[in-house]
Amino acid sequence: MTPILTQIYNSPLGPMTLAASDLGLCGVWFEGQRHGPSVERMRGWTSVTTHPLLQDASAQLQAYFAGDLNRFDxxxxLSAGTPFQQSVWQAxxxxxSGHSQSYGDLARQLSKPKAVRAVGAAVGRNPMSIIVPxxxxxxxxxxLTGYAGGLWRKQALLQLEGLPIALPSSDSLFPK
Known part of the structure; x- marks a missing residue:
């Protein structure tokens, strides 16, 4: 099993855990995010203060939040996902940046027009918030529907990218 190294990035939307394997960045989760790694899964992961990939990811996230970066490099x-999930994440x-699609559009793009719910589930289990958008x-x-990191964060990210999308009236901009 590949060792996982982690680092905390303090984003404007709250702390995020960044994780890297020998193959690349394998996780970016907001604190408390639904579908984040379990405590059991994180056992054996190593927290580091310096790691080239994690430092690069932090720097790119910083540039993104400053409005200076719209595509991560x-x-x-993505090996933690099933082949179907990986295809959704690649799509x-x-x-x-600055564009959006519906779950239905994404399902059709993947030639799975009847798999809208499965596509939605794969989107919700994306292990790399923001990086895989x-x-x-x-x-x-x-x-504005569904976001494992909270709808208020989804709205903030879309606004940062120039898409002013309003929250449904039953939701709040602030976490509960």
């Missing part, structure tokens, strides 16, 4: 290790990488996937009609 990092080696990625997400093709959505440019699952936040650019919207519900039908452009509605």
């Amino acid at each position: 990092l080696p990625l290790d 997400l990488l093709q959505i440019p 699952c936040h650019r996937i919207l519900g039908g009609g452009g509605q």
